[in-house]
Amino acid sequence: MKSKRRRKSNSVKHLSHQLRNAFNSLPVHLSLIVISLIWTLPTVGLLISSLRPKNDLLESGWWMVFQHPFDFTQYQLGNYIDVLTAEGMGQAFLNSFTIAIPATVIPIAIATFAAYAFSWMRFPGRQVLFILVVALLVVPLQMTLIPVLRSYNHFGLSGSFLGVWLAHTGYGMPLGIYLLRNYIGSLPKDLIEAAAVDGASHLTTFTRLIVPLSLPAIASFAVFQFLWVWNDLLVALVYLGGTPDVAPLTMRLTTLVGSRGEAWHLLTAGAFVTMIVPLIVFFALQRYFVRGILAGSVKG
Amino acid sequence: MSVFNKILSVIIAVIIGCGGVLGIFYAMNYLANTLPHKWRSRILPWIYLAPALLVLTAYLILPTLNTIYISFLDRRSQNFVGLENYQFAFTSEAMLVAFRNNLLWLVLVTGFSVGFGLILAVLMDKVRYEPLAKSLIFLPMAISFVGASVIWRFVYAFRPAGAAQIGLLNGIVTSLGFEPVGWLVERSINNFALIAIMIWLQTGFCLVLLSAAVKGIPKDIIEAARMDGASEVKIFWRITIPMIRSTLAVVTTTVVIMVLKVFDIVFVMTAGNQGTEVIASRMIKEMFNYRDYGRGSAIAVILLLVIIPIMVVNIRRFRQQEASR
Numbered sequence: 212m213k214s215k216r217r218r219k220s221n222s223v224k225h226l227s228h229q230l231r232n233a234f235n236s237l238p239v240h241l242s243l244i245v246i247s248l249i250w251t252l253p254t255v256g257l258l259i260s261s262l263r264p265k266n267d268l269l270e271s272g273w274w275m276v277f278q279h280p281f282d283f284t285q286y287q288l289g290n291y292i293d294v295l296t297a298e299g300m301g302q303a304f305l306n307s308f309t310i311a312i313p314a315t316v317i318p319i320a321i322a323t324f325a326a327y328a329f330s331w332m333r334f335p336g337r338q339v340l341f342i343l344v345v346a347l348l349v350v351p352l353q354m355t356l357i358p359v360l361r362s363y364n365h366f367g368l369s370g371s372f373l374g375v376w377l378a379h380t381g382y383g384m385p386l387g388i389y390l391l392r393n394y395i396g397s398l399p400k401d402l403i404e405a406a407a408v409d410g411a412s413h414l415t416t417f418t419r420l421i422v423p424l425s426l427p428a429i430a431s432f433a434v435f436q437f438l439w440v441w442n443d444l445l446v447a448l449v450y451l452g453g454t455p456d457v458a459p460l461t462m463r464l465t466t467l468v469g470s471r472g473e474a475w476h477l478l479t480a481g482a483f484v485t486m487i488v489p490l491i492v493f494f495a496l497q498r499y500f501v502r503g504i505l506a507g508s509v510k511g
Numbered sequence: 512m513s514v515f516n517k518i519l520s521v522i523i524a525v526i527i528g529c530g531g532v533l534g535i536f537y538a539m540n541y542l543a544n545t546l547p548h549k550w551r552s553r554i555l556p557w558i559y560l561a562p563a564l565l566v567l568t569a570y571l572i573l574p575t576l577n578t579i580y581i582s583f584l585d586r587r588s589q590n591f592v593g594l595e596n597y598q599f600a601f602t603s604e605a606m607l608v609a610f611r612n613n614l615l616w617l618v619l620v621t622g623f624s625v626g627f628g629l630i631l632a633v634l635m636d637k638v639r640y641e642p643l644a645k646s647l648i649f650l651p652m653a654i655s656f657v658g659a660s661v662i663w664r665f666v667y668a669f670r671p672a673g674a675a676q677i678g679l680l681n682g683i684v685t686s687l688g689f690e691p692v693g694w695l696v697e698r699s700i701n702n703f704a705l706i707a708i709m710i711w712l713q714t715g716f717c718l719v720l721l722s723a724a725v726k727g728i729p730k731d732i733i734e735a736a737r738m739d740g741a742s743e744v745k746i747f748w749r750i751t752i753p754m755i756r757s758t759l760a761v762v763t764t765t766v767v768i769m770v771l772k773v774f775d776i777v778f779v780m781t782a783g784n785q786g787t788e789v790i791a792s793r794m795i796k797e798m799f800n801y802r803d804y805g806r807g808s809a810i811a812v813i814l815l816l817v818i819i820p821i822m823v824v825n826i827r828r829f830r831q832q833e834a835s836r
Contacts, residue, residue: 236637239634239637239638240638242634243631243634243635243638243644246627246631246648247643247644247647247648250647250648250650250651250711250714251647251650252679253662253663253665253666253679253711254650254651254654254662256662256665256666256679257661257662257665260665260677268677269677270675271675271677272675272676272677272678272679272682273677273679274679274682301514302517305517305518305521308521308525309521309524309525312525312528312529313524313525313528313529316525316528316529316532317528317529317531317532320529320532320533320536321532321562321563321566322563324536324559324560324562324563325559325560325562325563325564327559328556328559328560329560332555332556332559333556334553334556334557334560338833340560340564342826342829342830343567343572344567345825345826345829346822346825346826347567347571347572348822348825349768349818349821349822349825350571350575350815350818350822351768351771351772351791351811351814351815351818352772353772353774353791353794353795353810353811353814354574354575354578354811354812354814354815355570355571355574355575355578356574356798356811357574357577357578357581357798357804357807357808357811358573358574358577358578358581359570359574372524372528373528376528377566377569377570378570380566380570381566381567381569381570381571382570382571384563384566384567384570384571385567385571388563412544413555413559414540438653441655442654442655442656442657442658443655444655444656444657444775444778444779445774445775445795448795461655461657461658461775464657464658464661465657465778465779468660468661468664468779475665475668475677478661478664478665479661479665481661482657482658482661482662485655485657485658486653486654486655486658489653489654489655490650490653490654492653493650493652493653494646497646497649500653501649501719504652504716504719504720505719505720505723
C-alpha cells in the first residue's frame, strides 16, 4: 500500500526515498533468497541425481546437468524401476501404507471419543487424568521400548502389523487427546446443551454434532500422525525386527544404506520413493499440517 | 504373490484395523444403553475413555515404570544390581562421549534453528514472496530423518583427491583448490556435519511457529515505535522479542526434546562410529547390539530425568491456561 501511495507522487524527493528504501531492503531479499536456495539445494540434488543413469551419476556431480539442462536424454527412470523391483522398495511402499493408514485412523477414533469425554462429560478425576495426558506428551519413546518389546515377544505380536498399529496408537494418543480436546472444548456450550435439551444422547451428539464440527482439528491430527508414522524408523525397527516382508520404506532405505552405501543410483531413487507421499501430503494439506504443529508444539 | 493380491491384502488389513475400533465403540455404547438410566450417565464417560486409557496405560505408563525398575537389574533383568547401570552410564568412556556430543547437539541445534527461525520470521514478514520462501524452508519437516540422512550423505559424499567429486560440498571444496574432506569420518568435523542436518530439519518448524507469533504482534505498537524513531534493530530487541517470549519458550523446549531423542540421523549416517554417538543412539545400541537391558533402561531413565523439568513447566502452563479459560 505504501509503495502505491508513493508511486502516485512524482516529486524527486519521494523517488530518491523509494530508491533508498529498495536499496535498504536489498540485503533482506538477498539473504532470504540465498537461504531459501541453500535449504533447497540438497533435495534438488537428490532428485536430479535419481534421474541420471548410473554411470553419469558416478562420473560427475549432479550440478553438471546444468551445462545443458534441457537435454532430456540425460534423464531416465531406470533407477526407480530397479529400486522398486529388485531392491524390494515396492513391497516396502505397500507395507508403509498398511502400517500408516490404520495407525492414523485408530488413534483418531479413540482420541476423539476421549477428547469429547474430557470436554463435555462430568466424571470424578477428570482434571487429574487430563494433566496425566499432558505429562505423557513429552515422555520419550525410549522409556517404553524394552518392556513393550518383551511383552510383544511374549504374546507373539512382534513382527506383526497389529503390534505396530497399536504401538503408534499408544504413542500418538497424548497428542491426539490434547489437540482434539483443546478444539472440542472450545466449541460453543449452548450448542451442546441445546442438543441435550432436544433429547439427543451422547452418541448422537457426538456423531452428528461434534465430529462434523471438529473436522479441521481431526484433519490436523490426521496429517500430523500420518506423516509421523510414515516417517518413523524407531518403532518399526524395534517391533518389526528384521522381518523384510513387513518392513516399511524407512527401514528398507536404512538397510539399503547399510548394504549398498555407495550405490548412489539406488540410494537417491530410494530416498525419493520414501519422500514422495509425505511431499504430496505436505503440499496438498500444508494448512492442516501447520495448524497441527501450532496446536501440538509441546509433543515430545 | 501378484501385485494385485498384495494390494488386496493391504486393503483388507486396513479395513480390519480401522473397522475394528469403530465396532468396539458401537458395541460398548449398545451395552451401555441396556443399563438403567441412573447408571448410564455415570458409566458412559468411562466407556468413551476406556480405549484411550487402556493404550496409554499399556504403551506409556506401565512400560515407563517398568523401565525404571529394569534399570536397577542386570542385563537379563535377573538380579538386582543397585546403581551399577547408572555408574556405567556416568563413567564409561563411550557414554561420556555421548553426553559431550549431546550437549553439543543441544546447544548448536537449539541455538541455530531457533535463531535462524526467528531472523527468518522477522525478515519474511517484510516480503511479498513469504509463502513460497516459507514452504521451501519448511519442506524438510515433511521428510523422514532417514530420507534427510540419505540426502545429506549425498551432500557429504567423499571421493579421494583426483577422482570426480559427486558430493556437493566436496565439489565446492575441490573447485576452490582444496583437498576433498571426509566430512563424516574426520573426528573434528563429523559431529558438526550431523548437527547441520538437524538444523536443516528443525529451522522450518521454528520459523512457522515464530512467524505466527510475530504476526500476532499488534501493528500499531510497531508503527508507534517507528514514529518515535526507533531503529528496526531496536524494535526487534525491545518489542518483537518480549512480545513473543512465550512462543520462544515453547519452540525452544520442543527443539530441546527433539534433539534429546534424536537417533535416526546418527544411526543412518555413521551408526555412532568415529565418536559421533549420542544418548538415544547409545541406548538402542545397548539394547540391540549388546542385549544389555539394564544399561539400556538406565540410559532411557537419564533421558526422562532430563525431560522432567520440561514436563513440569508444561503442566504448570496448562493449569494457567485452564484457570484463565
